[in-house]
Amino acid sequence: MALPKRIIKETERLMAEPVPGISAVPHDDNLRYFDVTIDGPTQSPYEGGTFKLELFLPDDYPMTPPKVRFLTKIYHPNIDRLGRICLDVLKGNWSPALQIRTILLSIQALLGAPNPDDPLANDVAQQWKEDQNTAIATAKEWTEKYAKA
Amino acid sequence: MESEDDFNSARSTDDEMMDDVESGYSDDDFDDLEIGEEEGFDAHDKITATQKQSYEVEFKVWTPKDIDEAQLRLINEVKDVLGQSPEATAILLRYSRWNREKLIEQYMDNQAAVLEGAGLGESNSTEARVQTLTGFTCDICCDDTSPMTTFAIKCGHRFCIDCYKTYVNAKVTDEAEAARIKCPADQCNRIVDNKSMELLVPDNLTDRYHELLVRTYVDDLENLKWCPAPNCEFAIQCKVKAKELKKVVPTVHCDCGHDFCFGCAYNDHLPAPCDLVKKWVKKCEDDSETANWISANTKECPKCASTIEKNGGCNHMTCRKCKHEFCWMCMGVWSEHGTSWYNCNRFEEKSGTEARDAQAKSRQSLERYLHYYNRYANHEQSAKLDKDIYVKTEKKMTQLQNHAQLSWIEVQFLDSASKALQRCRQTLKWTYAFAFYLERNNLTEIFEDNQKDLEMAVENLSELFEKPTDQLEKMKVEMMDKTAYCNKRRIILLNDTADNLRKSRHAFWSNDLGA
Ligand SMILES: [Zn+2]
Ligand SMILES: [Zn+2]
Ligand SMILES: [Zn+2]
Numbered sequence: 001m002a003l004p005k006r007i008i009k010e011t012e013r014l015m016a017e018p019v020p021g022i023s024a025v026p027h028d029d030n031l032r033y034f035d036v037t038i039d040g041p042t043q044s045p046y047e048g049g050t051f052k053l054e055l056f057l058p059d060d061y062p063m064t065p066p067k068v069r070f071l072t073k074i075y076h077p078n079i080d081r082l083g084r085i086c087l088d089v090l091k092g093n094w095s096p097a098l099q100i101r102t103i104l105l106s107i108q109a110l111l112g113a114p115n116p117d118d119p120l121a122n123d124v125a126q127q128w129k130e131d132q133n134t135a136i137a138t139a140k141e142w143t144e145k146y147a148k149a
Numbered sequence: 150m151e152s153e154d155d156f157n158s159a160r161s162t163d164d165e166m167m168d169d170v171e172s173g174y175s176d177d178d179f180d181d182l183e184i185g186e187e188e189g190f191d192a193h194d195k196i197t198a199t200q201k202q203s204y205e206v207e208f209k210v211w212t213p214k215d216i217d218e219a220q221l222r223l224i225n226e227v228k229d230v231l232g233q234s235p236e237a238t239a240i241l242l243r244y245s246r247w248n249r250e251k252l253i254e255q256y257m258d259n260q261a262a263v264l265e266g267a268g269l270g271e272s273n274s275t276e277a278r279v280q281t282l283t284g285f286t287c288d289i290c291c292d293d294t295s296p297m298t299t300f301a302i303k304c305g306h307r308f309c310i311d312c313y314k315t316y317v318n319a320k321v322t323d324e325a326e327a328a329r330i331k332c333p334a335d336q337c338n339r340i341v342d343n344k345s346m347e348l349l350v351p352d353n354l355t356d357r358y359h360e361l362l363v364r365t366y367v368d369d370l371e372n373l374k375w376c377p378a379p380n381c382e383f384a385i386q387c388k389v390k391a392k393e394l395k396k397v398v399p400t401v402h403c404d405c406g407h408d409f410c411f412g413c414a415y416n417d418h419l420p421a422p423c424d425l426v427k428k429w430v431k432k433c434e435d436d437s438e439t440a441n442w443i444s445a446n447t448k449e450c451p452k453c454a455s456t457i458e459k460n461g462g463c464n465h466m467t468c469r470k471c472k473h474e475f476c477w478m479c480m481g482v483w484s485e486h487g488t489s490w491y492n493c494n495r496f497e498e499k500s501g502t503e504a505r506d507a508q509a510k511s512r513q514s515l516e517r518y519l520h521y522y523n524r525y526a527n528h529e530q531s532a533k534l535d536k537d538i539y540v541k542t543e544k545k546m547t548q549l550q551n552h553a554q555l556s557w558i559e560v561q562f563l564d565s566a567s568k569a570l571q572r573c574r575q576t577l578k579w580t581y582a583f584a585f586y587l588e589r590n591n592l593t594e595i596f597e598d599n600q601k602d603l604e605m606a607v608e609n610l611s612e613l614f615e616k617p618t619d620q621l622e623k624m625k626v627e628m629m630d631k632t633a634y635c636n637k638r639r640i641i642l643l644n645d646t647a648d649n650l651r652k653s654r655h656a657f658w659s660n661d662l663g664a
């Protein structure tokens with residue numbers, strides 16, 4: 001199946017005008033599959049870390065959102081052990097006018113602003129609510145351990 | 150919290166606005182609904198007005214056409230009050246979960262906020278929906294062919310018409326959405342109105358689209374529910390609210406023939422209230438190891454120990470070998486059951502000394518459970534067996550018509566008898582779940598007497614069913630009498646429990662130990 005114009009344009013733009021702190025490179029043999037890295041935002045427990053993700057554009061993209069998952073282990077209330085992300089724009093609030101670029105920016109923003117009230121990883125969210133300092137320390141520890149190659 | 154709904158911002162705005170709706174409609178709302186129906190619903194008025202028993206609740210069966218008409222009528226009434234188009238009024242009503250009074254009140258109060266919330270906010274654009282443009286690039290497919298046919302609703306977020314169509318079709322097909330589809334633009338909450346949807350939805354999906362629109366009407370109203378029977382298109386209206394379910398068991402009868410509980414959509418479970426039913430069903434599922442313990446279809450004759458298979462619903466067993474007559478449920482001698490002290494329905498609590506021993510207590514609690522479970526399961530099983538017999542009965546009816554030259558009307562007594570048996574066993578079954586949770590007080594004995602009387606009436610009728618065809622004609626009067634008696638006993642039991650529930654005179658164990 002020929003790659004839709006939309007995906008070609010998006011990929012071109014991602015290459016030509018990359019977003020600072022984010023990279024997304026399609027596989028040569030599957031142009032719908034992207035290797036993604038996101039730098040942890042400054043002033044966050046993830047600062048200094050580089051997080052690997054995978055992103056896949058399903059057949060009915062952009063009518064359905066891309067599938068995105070963290071590959072690097074991360075301690076975050078909205079990201080579970082399997083790297084799945086709880087983010088509105090990846091679910092009910094997806095709009096076909098959104099793009100890979102905007103989604104990755106939203107994920108980066110989520111790292112800067114965890115939301116323990118809407119948790120995916122319940123144990124992490126609980127820790128985050130009960131003792132934020134310890135939670136942040138753990139997040140920093142994990143960043144040090146897993147996100148710095 | 151991985152639910153999609155949690156992220157739906159439009160939904161949460163709805164919830165803020167419609168807070169009190171969530172907590173249930175007031176009686177006024179219901180009356181409004183009824184007033185709205187008066188013109189068109191008299192023909193379908195299923196209110197069981199004739200001699201309503203205290204266990205019965207009022208309800209109405211709605212056909213798909215009724216539902217359609219009710220929506221249209223409401224839209225027409227409200228559109229004049231609001232001074233909006235029918236399309237916009239439909240969106241506003243769906244947004245307000247069809248609560249007319251609340252919508253009008255909030256609209257008068259703050260029109261702009263209501264319109265914004267419903268996705269009809271001040272239009273940035275008055276452009277036509279469909280436009281053919283040159284030099285346009287669609288943000289969804291990135292196509293820039295010129296000229297291009299484009300589409301936008303009032304918010305002015307314009308995309309190529311193909312993308313717009315693909316988008317709404319995916320919403321209808323994959324997400325079963327119809328009434329609250331938002332503009333495809335990011336962060337835009339404007340809802341794609343009816344007129345636009347009619348333009349965008351392809352012919353092969355229009356039926357599905359309309360079906361979904363109709364569904365929102367029923368789904369949004371607390372006093373309307375779909376009949377849960379497979380392929381049934383009717384909805385039932387009943388004013389019993391969720392918070393009343395401890396005091397009333399709202400059993401309704403759909404025109405398709407299905408009896409179900411309006412409160413929990415489970416099959417008819419009179420006289421047990423919904424919460425007990427839920428607990429009981431869960432307990433029976435969980436107790437799989439004890440379920441193994443329960444013999445379903447065969448038992449040994451208490452006298453000669455030969456295996457006896459239960460092949461009808463009747464509990465009066467006669468051993469083929471030794472002719473010993475006994476009760477299938479308690480294995481006691483049957484002759485004792487025929488007298489006034491048929492007490493097979495009651496679990497006699499053992500002496501207190503034994504109960505002090507913890508182990509004995511747990512054993513007793515298991516025994517107690519099994520006592521009620523066996524009786525519950527027995528009636529369930531018997532109802533099935535009675536049904537099998539009924540299939541045979543139908544044949545018998547035909548035979549009777551042929552041999553004894555009886556008319557179809559004249560053999561209907563078998564049909565009535567069979568239906569009565571089914572219904573009474575269904576009730577009896579749930580009396581045991583009810584009794585399991587029932588805390589003993591001075592009313593318990595009356596309940597148990599009623600249960601025992603119904604039990605006996607049912608067994609007597611069931612017994613007649615096992616007679617050979619050639620005897621049936623002679624038993625016609627007897628069978629009709631026994632059928633009437635069964636129905637009467639059932640009504641007495643149900644009225645008694647319904648009255649006591651309504652007045653909170655029954656107390657139930659909060660745990661399931663029964664001690
Ligand atoms: Zn397009
Ligand atoms: Zn829009
Ligand atoms: Zn039905």
Ligand SMILES: [Zn+2]
Nearest residue numbers: 410412413423
């Ligand atoms: Zn119920």
